[in-house]
Amino acid sequence: MTFGKLVDGVFAVGTEDPKRRLFDALIPTPKGTTYNSYFVRGTKKCALIDTADPSTENEYLENLKELPKEPDYIIVNHAEQDHSGLLPKVLEKYPNARVVTNEKCAELLNELLFIPLSRIDTIENRRTLDLGGKTLEFLITPWVHWPETMQTWLVEDRILFSCDLFGAHVTGKAQAECEKELEIEAKRYYAEIMMPFRPLVRKHVETVSKLGIRIIAPSHGPVYAKGEGSCGPEWIIGKYRDWTSDDVANKAVIAYISMHGSTEKMAEYLQGALEKEGVETKLFNLENGDIGDLASECVDCATIVIGTPAVLTGPHPKAAYATMLLGALRPKAKFLSVICSYGWGQRVLAQMQPLFSHPGTELIDPVIVKGAPDKESFKELDFLAEKIALKHIHNKIM
Numbered sequence: 001m002t003f004g005k006l007v008d009g010v011f012a013v014g015t016e017d018p019k020r021r022l023f024d025a026l027i028p029t030p031k032g033t034t035y036n037s038y039f040v041r042g043t044k045k046c047a048l049i050d051t052a053d054p055s056t057e058n059e060y061l062e063n064l065k066e067l068p069k070e071p072d073y074i075i076v077n078h079a080e081q082d083h084s085g086l087l088p089k090v091l092e093k094y095p096n097a098r099v100v101t102n103e104k105c106a107e108l109l110n111e112l113l114f115i116p117l118s119r120i121d122t123i124e125n126r127r128t129l130d131l132g133g134k135t136l137e138f139l140i141t142p143w144v145h146w147p148e149t150m151q152t153w154l155v156e157d158r159i160l161f162s163c164d165l166f167g168a169h170v171t172g173k174a175q176a177e178c179e180k181e182l183e184i185e186a187k188r189y190y191a192e193i194m195m196p197f198r199p200l201v202r203k204h205v206e207t208v209s210k211l212g213i214r215i216i217a218p219s220h221g222p223v224y225a226k227g228e229g230s231c232g233p234e235w236i237i238g239k240y241r242d243w244t245s246d247d248v249a250n251k252a253v254i255a256y257i258s259m260h261g262s263t264e265k266m267a268e269y270l271q272g273a274l275e276k277e278g279v280e281t282k283l284f285n286l287e288n289g290d291i292g293d294l295a296s297e298c299v300d301c302a303t304i305v306i307g308t309p310a311v312l313t314g315p316h317p318k319a320a321y322a323t324m325l326l327g328a329l330r331p332k333a334k335f336l337s338v339i340c341s342y343g344w345g346q347r348v349l350a351q352m353q354p355l356f357s358h359p360g361t362e363l364i365d366p367v368i369v370k371g372a373p374d375k376e377s378f379k380e381l382d383f384l385a386e387k388i389a390l391k392h393i394h395n396k397i398m
């Protein structure tokens with residue numbers, strides 16, 4: 001149970017699932033996650049902000065028993081079911097409560113959860129709802145995950161209920177503490193959830209950064225509150241400014257898989273060659289690696305190299321998967337290349353090219369080697385490292 005007071009009249013009433021290991025049946029969550037929900041009590045009316053994932057129904061309904069009053073409004077910031085999935089149960093429990101959300105979200109709630117439109121009041125951007133001494137202002141911020149996402153600003157207490165924005169898949173921490181672990185998890189979460197929409201996320205971060213926030217209360221992970229020893233809102237806003245900027249680091253990521261060791265030798269050699277050229281290089285083995293760590297490494301790297309053997313004649317399926325996933329996550333890397341070892345024939349590049357959906361990313365000539373890498377192959381890898389380093393220099397990536 002994660003019931004707790006944020007400030008007078010504002011409570012966290014969400015749930016947590018420390019054992020959840022996969023999100024959207026895709027993204028590993030090694031530290032589990034929370035489904036944050038909040039209750040705001042005004043002198044006239046009360047509102048519940050978001051619900052929780054249906055897998056935590058019992059815990060959530062227990063938490064609701066602690067509420068000092070029944071909610072008059074259920075604010076829905078996001079229609080994805082990890083936040084809206086218990087809405088039908090909540091509406092059953094509070095038959096007089098009205099759902100408040102934007103038009104797009106109302107449409108999705110109706111389509112995904114069969115919430116009758118007659119129970120929903122739709123609002124427009126910057127509209128307010130007076131609860132009596134607590135005023136909720138709605139900020140429609142599409143693509144802080146889905147097209148209907150919005151955030152809710154509690155004017156008097158300066159609390160931003162930020163929906164998926166600024167979240168982290170961690171459990172056991174009500175309030176953010178400035179520590180490396182949280183930075184790692186917040187960055188990983190950003191890579192998986194927010195990175196595909198980087199330009200819009202950047203714009204929304206700038207909008208909310210002007211509000212004068214005292215507390216950021218996201219939908220996943222700890223809240224960011226101003227105070228001694230804690231990570232305040234400016235800490236996470238600063239991180240988001242870095243991650244969403246166009247700046248990349250003088251860094252390469254080599255994501256590889258190897259069947260009989262040849263591609264691995266090439267990847268390791270290229271790592272050494274790049275480092276000699278002054279390019280920080282992370283090696284990532286796709287065989288058993290956590291794809292979330294790979295996504296996180298790609299948040300700010302300038303170059304991505306995919307290493308694959310030929311399976312039959314195409315790329316290894318795990319290399320193809322990583323390429324496709326990175327294409328979907330749209331990291332801001334400026335350069336891309338491929339290294340490959342094959343046995344009897346290959347059409348690796350031809351088959352991988354449709355997966356390179358990185359707009360604005362330049363493909364640097366790949367190194368494709370027949371059999372085990374020899375002296376000549378290592379020379380080619382030296383040349384590739386040199387080319388990558390020069391591209392970084394010419395693009396002022398230092």
Ligand code: FEO
Pocket residue numbers: 078080082083145146164219220
């Ligand atoms: Fe946490 Fe997009 O849902």
